[in-house]
Amino acid sequence: MNIFYDENMPFAADFFADLGVLTAFSGRDLSAADISDADVLLVRSITKVNEALLQNNKTLSFVGTATIGVDHIDQDYLADRAVNFCSAPGCNAVSVAEYVLSALVVLAERYLITLSGLTVGIVGAGNTGSRLSEKLSALNIKHVLCDPILAENSVDKRNFVTLEQALSCDVVSLHVPLTRTGPNATYHLLDAGRLAQFKANQILINACRGEVIDNAALLKIKQQGHTLKLVLDVWENEPNILSALIAYCDITTAHIAGYSLEGKARGTEILYQALCRQLDILPNKQLTDFLPISAIGTIEIKQEFDEILLNQLVKMVYDVRRDDAIFRQQINIQGFDHIRKTYPTRREFSSITVNLNNASSLDVPHQLGFNK
Structure with a gap:
């Protein structure tokens, strides 16, 4: 079995070594010719898996993405070809929540803000939003959850607020998937109109998908003098981002909020377990087998x-x-x-x-x- 995996998947060689012949690849540079004989394809968010990528392949039986987002995967196409698909929901939720907390700590120190006096609007209350909520609760920081889809779910008993209420908080932290259709589409969720409603000195954090914010509109209001404080980990059109926006941000990073070693490696482990289920074999490896001892014990x-x-x-x-x-x-x-x-x-x-x-x-x- 030929297993192709993104070179940035931690411990992939360790997890999958016993299951087939392994080939590592660069996620952004992968071509149809590269994987013409792949049986298993393991990617991260920068690789678009669609008909164009798989046009030369007739052997594929499993595609996995070691990420929580799936907007880079043409799931309908995979289903038509009877190729099993697995993602890794929640794998880096803790990592992203800790990124947000670090950003809040840094901004609180920089602007002499008392964290306990803030209100935080969490937009998107899935795995990542929930982990952030837990950490804010531990610190007794007031926060609200906005998630129209979960709000309609009778099983979820948490209290939810409207988007407008969430956007009025001192801090707005975005944790939604990227969707382009339907009544709750998140593409340009924060468009020019909503961005114009932000008050002076609010803090806006985006650590989900760049396209959730209209970056051109965001740049425009900042150039006009709006004092909205920005923490951007994700950007529209990655890797060709709107670089003029960088100067107007308090904190800027390269889509690495979920890049803790544990966060990335959990994604690898989830895909390993899924492939074992497909092959009807018992998993005999786990993440704790490979994680190194921390430099600070x-x-x-x-x-x-x-x-x-x-x-x-x-x-x-x-x-x-x-x-x-x-x-x-x-x-x-x-x-x-x-x-x-x-x-x-x-x-x-x-x-x-x-x-x-x-x-x-x-x-x-x-x-x-x-x-x-």
Whole structure:
């Protein structure tokens, strides 16, 4: 069995070595000729899997994307060809939530903002929005959830607000899939009209899909002097982004919010398990077999947990300013894809054990995801 996989899938060679002959490829450069004899194709979000890519292939039986988004996959075409498909919902949800938290910590320090005094509107309450909600709850930060689809689901008992209510919060964090049709389509969800309604000094964070915001309209209101604070991890037309927008952002990164080692590797593990099910074999490998020991093992907290300690703890694990600096320095020299391909290893909170020697800390670090 010929298994082709994106070279940026951590531990793919380890997981799939026993299942077939492995070939790694560059996700942006993959062509129809490259995979003409593939039985299994494993991709990430930068590879569009459609009829054009698969036109020369007659042997494909399984396609997997190690991502939560599926807008790069022509699922109808795969179904017509009876090719099984699997995505990795929730694999990097924790990573994205921690990216948002790091951004909030950095902006709070930069602008002397008290986090506990903010209201956060989470637009999209699936896996990622839910993980962010849990971390904000741990910090007692007020937030609301907006998700019209889940709001109509009688099984989900959470309270939901309208989009207009969510967009009126101090912080708006976007976590929706990219959809282009239907009553809840998210393409240009924030268009010129909605962007114009933002108040001065609100914070807008986009760590889902670039096309959810009309980037040209966003640039226009910023050029007109709007003081909306921007955190952009995703951009329209990646990798050929609207570079003029960078100067107007507080934090800019190259679609790496979900790029923690754990987040990417969970996607690999999910696809491995799915392929094993298709082959009717028992999985005998798991992610913990391959994750390295964290450079920082254990931290002891001997004081009451407060926002200063939160700032120190979060940035000790992940300081988003590093990725912002890399982006600004390299985007016009190395390019968007190079930044992603050479992304330094980043760990999640769970890679570090936190010991509490003060009962008044109320276990906040562990609620945030740090290991006990």
